[in-house]
Every structure is written in structure tokens, then in C-alpha cells.
Amino acid sequence: MGNATGDGAARPRTGEILKEMAITAWYLRAVLIGLLLLFVLLTIGMYYWGAPVETANRTPSRLGETVYFCAITALTIGYGDVVPTSAFGRIDAACLGLIGVVFTGLIVAAAVRGVQEAAHRAERTG
Numbered sequence: 001m002g003n004a005t006g007d008g009a010a011r012p013r014t015g016e017i018l019k020e021m022a023i024t025a026w027y028l029r030a031v032l033i034g035l036l037l038l039f040v041l042l043t044i045g046m047y048y049w050g051a052p053v054e055t056a057n058r059t060p061s062r063l064g065e066t067v068y069f070c071a072i073t074a075l076t077i078g079y080g081d082v083v084p085t086s087a088f089g090r091i092d093a094a095c096l097g098l099i100g101v102v103f104t105g106l107i108v109a110a111a112v113r114g115v116q117e118a119a120h121r122a123e124r125t126g
Contacts (some may be wrong), residue, residue: 009123010122010123010125010126011119011122012115012118012119012121012122013118013122016118016121016122017114017115017118018114019114019118020113020114020115020117020118020121021110021111021113021114022114023114024109024110024113024114024117025107025110028106028110031106032103032106035099035102035103035106036103038099039070039074039096039099039103042070042092042095042096042099043066043067043070043096045088045092046066046069046070046084046089046092046093046096047061047063047066047067049086049088049089049092050066050084050085050086050088050089050092050093051084051085051086051089052065052066052069052082052083052084052085052089053082053083053084053085054081054082055080055081055082055083056081061082065082066082068082069082069083069084070096073093073096073097073100074096074097074099074100074103075100075104076097076100076101076104
């Protein structure tokens with residue numbers, strides 16, 4: 001078993017990795033923009049029909065808190081300080097979580113492809 005750094009293999013540069021990642025993200029731009037637009041629509045729907053409530057004092061959430069809740073849900077963190085109280089809001093929150101998983105997966109896939117392509121290019125050139 002050879003050490004990857006000691007067997008003479010060329011290492012990809014960070015700039016090349018980021019360039020390849022950006023190229024991949026550019027190819028995925030329609031899907032990524034579609035997911036962002038869907039996120040915005042679901043956030044608006046959550047604000048008007050999801051009935052989000054702060055758990056600390058049980059008051060309706062303001063727009064900023066609703067956007068915060070939707071972002072935290074899409075990132076699959078889910079602190080629980082704001083919760084939807086209607087059936088629509090719960091379905092909306094589940095959809096936001098799925099969108100977040102797909103969006104995150106696409107970004108990670110673009111990063112992995114960037115590393116792979118930069119490594120292949122580094123092997124070919126040096």
C-alpha cells in the first residue's frame with residue numbers, strides 16, 4: 001500500500017477543484033434555481049397558511065422568524081423554537097426538509113465531482 005502523498009502522485013490545486021465544482025454547479029443551475037424558487041414559494045406558503053408559532057410564548061411568528069424556521073428546516077437542523085400548527089404547515093415543513101436534502105446532495109455531488117475532475121487533470125498534466 002503506497003501513501004498517496006509519497007508515491008509521486010500529483011495533487012490537485014484548490015483553485016482547480018473550485019473551478020470544476022463551479023462548472024458542475026453551472027450545469028445544474030436549472031435544478032438549483034428551481035429548488036430555490038420552490039423554497040421561496042414554500043416559505044411564503046408557510047407564512048400565510050402554515051400558522052407558525054413561537055414555542056416560547058405561543059405567539060404567531062413574524063415574517064423574519066418564519067423565514068428563519070424554513071431555512072433551519074431546509075438545512076435539517078430543526079431547533080424547535082418555531083413550529084407550524086396547521087396541517088398545511090406540517091406538510092410544508094416536510095417538503096422544505098426534502099428540498100433541503102436534495103439541494104445539499106447536489107452541492108456535495110458537485111464538490112465531489114470537482115475534486116475528481118481536478119485530480120484526473122492533475123494526473124494527466126503532471
